[in-house]
Structures are given as structure tokens and as C-alpha cells.
Amino acid sequence: MIEIVDTGPLNTIQDLGRPGYRDIGVTVSGAMDPLALRIANLLVGNDAAAAGVELQTFPVRIRFQEKTAFAVTGGGTATLDGETLPPWWMQTADAGQILDIGPSKASARAYLALGGGVDIVPVMGSRSTSLRGAFGGHEGRALRKGDVLRLGSAAAGLRPAGGFGVVPPLRELAPLFPVADDGALLIRALPAGEHDLFGPDAERFWSEDWKISPQSDRTGYRLSGQALRLTEPVEMRSHGIVAGVVQVPPGGEPIVQMSDANTAGGYPKIAGIIEADLWRLGQARIGSRLRFVRATYAQARMLDQAIAAYIGDVETTAGQVGRALTAMAGR
Template sequence: MIEVLTPGFHTTVQDLGRTGYRHLGVSVSGALDRQALILANSLVGNPDNAAGLELTAGTFELKFYRDAWFTLTGANYEIKIGSREIWHGWRNNIKAGETLSLRGPKSGMRAYLAIDGGIDVPLYLGSRSTLTAAELGGHQGRALKVGDRISLGNKLSISKPIGAVQRGYSNEIRALPGPEMAQFTQQSRKVFWSSQWQLSNDSNRMGARLTGEVLDLTQELNLNSHAVMPGSIQVPPSGQPIVLLADGQTTGGYPKIATVIEADLWKLAQTRPGEQLQFIHVSPNQAEDANYEWQQYFYRLQRSIDANS
């Protein structure tokens, strides 16, 4: 068991999300930076989909009630057990009664804490992920607060520390043209691909709101509500794009100018408000190649972890 001593700004239980319920209006949820959670789980011997904690800025402190192995990936936090500093991205051991302190982040936006055995909260529609807007999943359907006690899965047999180098962050985010791209003026299409967009303070797990030059349609569109998904880039009447994320709605009626490829969605999770990003036009084949590169990265990583554990 673990106990929350300091909850951070917004810390939730997340796995890789719940699938198969979008037709019922249930968002997929799950880690915004899926790659970071998978890496953290791999390092402590958990399945890829084991539940961990997603931290969004601030100081987070946990007391452990059993010996455990843990790792922190994603955003670069200062990590301490008591007064002892710990390396980011490494598997480390903590003893029952000790306190883990995480402060930051120094870079990035969201970090992922995986503990051997995983976070053991009830499954809801096949997932342990928290969807705070609907108050379901995770720990009581909400962000963690002081005094929360959360069960852990069975302790795993691990013998030594091991670490992994995370792939570098870039503010270039690859995207495919959306179904309504042609409905925007030629100038707006040019602006969309060439601009440095700034992430707004109003961004959250539902969507990354961007600010920059206004995007205009050639004429007013009256679209029926239709299916949208994480990565869809909608343009509301304000002309400022919104990239839908894991907790985003399942239907929408705004025109979609583009879609972020799956392999780059994690970058939006690690972009801070005020930072800039640029969309890069790619083809469907290039999007598939990028996803394959990620799969190969994790395959090589898992082989390395297995060989050194």
C-alpha cells in the first residue's frame, strides 16, 4: 500500500485507457504520454497496461507500506528517497516506511510513476484509468488528495536497478490533413503548417488549446456532430485550434483541419503552457512508419531490460 502525503497539482491513476466504449460516449482516458508509461512499466517488470500514476507538475510525496521497486519516466523531476537523490528513468528500490518525494518538473510536463505489481484499483469498463469529468475509474474517479491510501499489486521478484534512456523531445508534431482541411482558406492552410503555435493555459487532459493566427473557413459550415478521436484537431468559431486528447469528447461538430499521428501524441503531453509547437505535414505511409519505429524501439528496449535484469 502507498499513502499520499502531498498530492501534486493533478495526479491520477492511469493505464493505457479503456477501449470499445466510445460509441457509448465514454472517452478512452489513459496516460497522455503512453510511451512514458509503457517504459516505466517495462523497467519494473509490469505488463505494458499496468496502472501507474500520472503526475502533472508540482510536488508529490508518497509513503510506502511495503518494499517496492519503482521508476519515474516522462517529465524530468527531482527524485528523492528521504534525502537520497535518485536518477530519473531508473528502477530503484524503496523500503517500507520510507517516503518518495518528487519535485518539478525541470523539463517536460507529465511524469509517470510505475511500481512493481502496479496500482491496484478496481477495473471500470476494463480499465483502471481515471476519467475525472465523469468521476469514474482510478481512485474514486478523481485526482489524488492528501491521505489517500492505494493498494498495490503483488510484489515482483526483481534483483537490481536498471535504467533506460528516453527518446528526445521535439516541438515538431507530425499530422495528417483532416477531412475539412480543404474548407479552410488557402492562407489559413498555409498558416496552420508554417506557424509556431503556443500552448494555452486553458489546456488539460481533454484538449490542447493552441493560440496563434486565426484560421478562417472559405464559408460557414453546418456540420452534424460526428465521431472524433484523440489527435483530432478541431477549429471552433474562435479560429484557434484544439487538439483532442485522451479525455476528449467522443463526438463533435467543429471542422477538423488535421489529425496528429499516434506516434507524436505524447509530445502534447510534455509541452508546457506557453511553449510553442509546429505541425509537420506527413503522409499516411509516413505515419505508419513512425508508429512502426516506436514499436521497434520498445521491442529493443524490452530485450535489453530482459538481458540485464
Template sequence: MIEIIQTGPFNTVQDLGRPGFRNIGVTTSGAMDPLALKVGNSLLGNETDAAVIEIQTYPFKLRFTKATAFVVTGADCGASIDGRPVQPWCALPVEAGQLLELGQPRVGTRAYICIAGGIDVAAVMGSRSTSLRGAFGGNEGRFLVAGDILQLGDISASLNLPATGIAVVDPAYALADVYPAPEDGALVVRAIPAGEHSLFGEDAERFWSQTWKISTQSDRTGYRLMGEPIKPTTPVEMRSHGVVSGVVQVPPSGEPIIQMSDANTAGGYPKIAGVIEADLWRLGQTRIGSRLRFVRVTHAQAAEVEKAVAGFIDDVRRTSRMVCGALQAMK
């Protein structure tokens, strides 16, 4: 078990979400940085979608009540165990009674605490993710508070981690050849033109060419962007239709909204683009006030990025198994 000692609002239990229920109005939820979750779980030998703790308000402290193993991924927030610095993206053994602390992020916004066996809360509709809007899933459908006790899942075999841990390179660097570098300080986000793209005429091109800023009216549901408004060539009225994470809608104000992990299940605003799935984790780590630009790509190009990211995750899992297996053979 683990005990939450100190936390802030909006820190929750998340996994990869609950797809398949949008037709009845249930949001997918899930980690805002799914890559951090997948890498952390792979290092620990967990199932890729095991539940973790998503931290977005700091400081955060928890106490391990039994010996286990953990890894902090995502934002670099100067984590420490009993006051000793912990390397990010490094799976480490931990003893009962030890205290894990996370401070304000140095880079990124959201940190993920992955623990061997995963966080064992009840699955709702096949997922352990917290839906704050629906008040279900995770830990009683709410964010964590001091004093909460969370159970851990069983592990099939001893991890045999070395005392120094098993670390991987931060995906932002390991996948540097896959992800475009910032342009004039603006995050480059790849997207595919969506259904109503042509309705925006010349403004559609300005959507791609200008630099947008993430406004303070942004959260897990969606990121509202600030910039020179874009609007359809003629007023358009649409029936509500299904939307998913990554869809970029344009409300009457002309300032686009990127649907995120707690995306609305339906909406009537015209869709100008869809952020490719492999780039969503970068948005999940981008701070309010940051600038970004969209770059148009094809479905084939998006698939190549997905393939490269999946290969990286597979390499992490194989490396972890190899190291732990070698240590077990030496005993």
C-alpha cells in the first residue's frame, strides 16, 4: 500500500482511459501524457495500461508502506526518497516506510508515479482512470487528498532491480529524431486536416501559418488557443457530432480548442484539424501560456511516428526484462 501525505487539487489515478463508451456520453479520460505512463509501466514489468498517479499540482508526498519498486516519469520535478535525489525515468527499489517527495517541475507540467503492480482501484467500464467530470473511477471519482490509502496490485515475479535502478533516456531526447524541434520557441504540433477544413477558406491556411498561445482557459478537457481568430467563409450551423482527443474545433469566437484527455463526447463546432495521437503527450506536458504551431502531415506520416514510438516502448520493456533476468541468473 501507499499513503498520500501531501497533495494538491487535480492529482488523480489514471491509466490509458476507457474507450468505447462515448456513444453514451462517457469521456475516455486517461493520462494526459500516455507515453510517460507506458514507459514507466514497461520499466517495471507492469501491463502497459496499469494505473498510476498523475501529478499536476505540487508539492506531492507519499509514503510506501511495503517494499516495492517505482519510477517517476513525465515532468522533471526534483523527486527524492527520504531527502535523497531520485533520477527521473529510473525504476528503483524502495523499502517500507520510505517517503517520496516531488517538487515544482523543472521541465514539463505533469509527473507520473508508476509502482510495481499498478494502483489497485476498482475498474469502472474497464478502466481505473478517474473521471472528475463524472465523479467515478480512480479513487472514489475524485482527486487525491492527504490521508488516502491506495492498494497496489500483485506482481507475477520479483523484479530483481539493481540498487542503482534501471533508467532510460527521457523520450524527449531519445525520440529527438522523431519529434520536430521548437520553431522560435514554439512547440511544433503535427495535425491532419479535418472534416470542415475547407469551410475556412483562406483562414484555413492562417491556422497553419500563425503561432498560437495556450490560454488560461485550458484544462484536461481542452486547450483553448489565443491568436488571430479564424472563421468559416460563411456562417455554418452543424448538428452535434462525435469528437475525440486531438480534434481541433473552432467555436464562434474563432479561437481553436484542442480536445484533450477529458474531451467532450460530442459537439457542434466545425473541426479544422486533428492532432496526431503520437503528439498528444507533448501537449499534455506543455504549460499554460506556451506557444505552439501546427504542421500539416498525412495519415501515412502519422503512422510512421506511431511506429517509431511503439518501437521505443518495446525497447524499454526488453531492456528491463534483460537486466532483471541477468540479475536473477546471478543469484
């Protein structure tokens, strides 16, 4: 078990979400940066989809009540009993030790995976917290000071006493995820159904920078910039939408649907962000500048394959480490 000694608001338990229920109005939820959560789980020997803790407000302090393997990935800076840990790192804590996690300058969210995963009752096949629906996770709410989280049974296989880590994906795959010379985050997307109805403004959507507004959360990121206008009024019925869809409400400032995306909406859609870049957007901080780049289906598929290969390499390495230590211990 672990105890939440201190936490900011809106930190929640998340896994990879609860797909399959959008037709009855249940949002998928899940980690805003699923890649970081997958890697954290693999480092501690969990299934990649195990439930962990998504941290977006800091500082956070956690006390371990038993010996536990843990990993911190994504953004955030971590110390164990005051000793700084490298980024994207797995470590084993003893009972009574304190883990402190603070913010990072570059990324918005950190992910904490724990050996065995957070053991709570799944709702509709997922342990993810839906704050809007007030279900899932820990009592359907954000974590609070004093909460105690029970952990599942850790997988067989030892972890190194001194810990081990991986090269973060933005370093390992740097050529595939460039940043503009002026620091803007480049986000690849495909034109969506109503793209051409914006006329000249459709091209401006791709050429101008947008800023993530403070009116942003896990449901959607509202983007500040010069308003986009349809060439003529369009009446639309509500239709299904998913994370990554970029809608344009009457005010003209785009909204990117995120992990807690609405299940349906009637605003015109100008673009859809490719999945390989959506996790990067999930790590973008309020006030970040971003620029949309037209992608092709072939590019999206290539990026998906590169990320899958990176995950596969981490899974293989983590498995080899655990098996090697177990074999040595048995001699």
C-alpha cells in the first residue's frame, strides 16, 4: 500500500481507458500521455495497461507502507528520501520511505506506476477516474491528502536494487518528433469533415500559431488565436467524436478533444490529430504554442510503428533484466 501524504488537486488514478461505451455516453478517459504510463508499467514488471497515478499538479508526496517497485515517467522530478532519481527511472522503495515528485519545466504530467498496479474495482472494464462522471478510480474523485491506495500482486521477477531506466521517447525518437526553430510544438493532423467549409481560414489554421488557453482540461484544450470563421452558416446534428478531433465552436477558437473527450458534439470539425502526436499534446503546458502540420495516413502509420517498436524494446529489456536477476538469485 501507499499513502498520499500531500497532493495538489486533480491528480487521479488512470489506466489506458474504457473504450466501448461511447454509444451510451461514457467517455473513454485514461492517461493523457498513455505512452508514459505504458513505459512506467513495463519498468516495474506490470502489464502495460495497469492502473497508475497521473499527476498534473505538484508537489506530491507519497509514503510507501511496504517494499514496492515504482517508476516515474513523463514530466516531473522525483526524489526518494531526498535523493534525486533520474528521469524515466524504476526504483524499489522500502516501507517508510518517502517519494517526492515536483513539476518539470518541459512537461505537464508525470506518471507513477507501482508494482502490481493500483488495486481498485474496475468500472466498465477500467480503473480510470472519470471526474466528470464521478466514477472509477478512487471513489470517483481526485486523490486527497491521507488517501491510502492498495496495490495488486507484483509480477514475478526481481528488479535491480539500484534501479534502472530507459531513454525517454522524445530523445530516443527525436528525429520523428521535431520542434519548430522558434520553439512551437509541431502537431501533425489530418483535415476533417468540415475542413473546406472554412474557406481561406482553413489554410490559416495550418499556418498560424495557437496557444493553449487556461480554459483547458482533460476534456479539451481550447486554443487561443485569431478566430476561424465558416464561409457560410452550417447547421449540423450532433455526431460521435473522439480524442484528437479539433472542433470549432461559434466563437471561432478551436477546441481539441482530449482523454475525457465528449462522446458527441455538433460543432464543425476542421482537423483530427494523429494518435502518434496526441500524447505529446497531453504533455503540453497551459500557454504552450503549437502549430499544426498536415500529415498523411502513411506518415501516421509509420509513426505508430516507430512508437510500437520503442515500446517493444522497453518491454524486452525490462523482461530480460527481471529474468536475469531472478536466475542469479536462484543460484
